Amino acid sequence: ADPRGHNFCAEGPKCGENSECKNWNTKATCECKSGYISVQGDSAYCEDIDECAAKMHYCHANTVCVNLPGLYRCDCVPGYIRVDDFSCTEHDECGSGQHNCDENAICTNTVQGHSCTCKPGYVGNGTICRAEFHHHHHH
Numbered sequence: 232a233d234p235r236g237h238n239f240c241a242e243g244p245k246c247g248e249n250s251e252c253k254n255w256n257t258k259a260t261c262e263c264k265s266g267y268i269s270v271q272g273d274s275a276y277c278e279d280i281d282e283c284a285a286k287m288h289y290c291h292a293n294t295v296c297v298n299l300p301g302l303y304r305c306d307c308v309p310g311y312i313r314v315d316d317f318s319c320t321e322h323d324e325c326g327s328g329q330h331n332c333d334e335n336a337i338c339t340n341t342v343q344g345h346s347c348t349c350k351p352g353y354v355g356n357g358t359i360c361r362a363e364f365h366h367h368h369h370h
């Protein structure tokens with residue numbers, strides 16, 4: 232016998248466009264693709280999950296959930312700027328210079344404001360960053 236087994240998927244059953252064929256030892260089955268759910272218990276026929284309506288999403292601060300085929304997106308409320316895939320903020324404090332980061336820090340907008348992180352090679356709390364070699368004098 233063929234050690235790889237018989238490919239039942241090659242001969243059917245036919246899975247719908249949102250469904251994938253899985254080959255087993257004795258048969259083939261259909262499984263819904265990620266983000267899709269079976270219609271009336273038949274995994275050959277799957278429909279898109281509306282993650283937004285089902286509250287199966289992680290959109291938070293200042294975003295609007297937008298359902299897409301197989302997935303969803305968090306759009307910023309108009310006038311807001313993106314912080315990450317799931318949140319947006321009202322003010323671009325980093326871009327507008329309204330931040331207190333050290334010149335050797337990286338500014339990152341956050342939902343509440345912004346954060347400052349010292350660049351590689353610098354140490355400190357972000358408001359004050361020193362080149363790493365100064366740090367060794369403290370030891």
Ligand SMILES: *[C@@H]1O[C@H](CO)[C@@H](O)[C@H](O)[C@H]1NC(C)=O
Nearest residue numbers: 331347355356357358359360
């Ligand atoms: C960082 O340290 C300085 C000096 O100790 C302090 O004035 C400043 O408030 C600190 N910033 C943060 C974000 O903790």
